[in-house]
Amino acid sequence: MSHPPINLPNIINRSDWGAREPKLIEHFNRPAPYVIIHHSYIPGACETTDDCKKAMRSMQDFHQIDRGWNDIGYSFAIGGDGNIYYGRGFNVVGAHAPKYNNKSVGICLIGDWRTELPSEKMLKAAQAIIKYGIENGHVDPNYELYGHRQVRNTECPGDRLFNEISTWSHFSPNPTEIRKNEIR
Numbered sequence: 001m002s003h004p005p006i007n008l009p010n011i012i013n014r015s016d017w018g019a020r021e022p023k024l025i026e027h028f029n030r031p032a033p034y035v036i037i038h039h040s041y042i043p044g045a046c047e048t049t050d051d052c053k054k055a056m057r058s059m060q061d062f063h064q065i066d067r068g069w070n071d072i073g074y075s076f077a078i079g080g081d082g083n084i085y086y087g088r089g090f091n092v093v094g095a096h097a098p099k100y101n102n103k104s105v106g107i108c109l110i111g112d113w114r115t116e117l118p119s120e121k122m123l124k125a126a127q128a129i130i131k132y133g134i135e136n137g138h139v140d141p142n143y144e145l146y147g148h149r150q151v152r153n154t155e156c157p158g159d160r161l162f163n164e165i166s167t168w169s170h171f172s173p174n175p176t177e178i179r180k181n182e183i184r
């Protein structure tokens, strides 16, 4: 199945946010050894579920239509409403962090987190989808957590969010060097 159900109370499935079908789904072998945290920057933070669904559609439009990618780039996104929005899902090659797209879960906290911190419920939702991934064999229990900026020249996920995730367990200050023959 391309988008297997996720048994969490606050999951918003693709049909619920009005996702288009991906152009292509490519799987990689689980469990993923890395989790990479992003912010959307644009769109900004969303408060209501309706606004968060809109934000998801706008990101999918940008990634799939403007950039020509297969789908929204992220595996999951987290809304200001505390919900987890289903992106590409686990073990599907993403488009969020070159060299890591086929070995990571990419989680985007919707909003601009350079100076503001996402709400507690957003942070909890991000941690909940990681925990779910481990419990269901999608994420390596010994995974390493990075901010996008650690693997690419970008501000993402914003200073404030980056400082926050650097206190989380599994955060790694020194990303593992990906071997040349693994780059795709």
Ligand SMILES: [Zn+2]
Pocket (backbone or CB within 6 Å): 037, 038, 039, 096, 148, 154, 156, 157
């Ligand atoms: Zn990013």
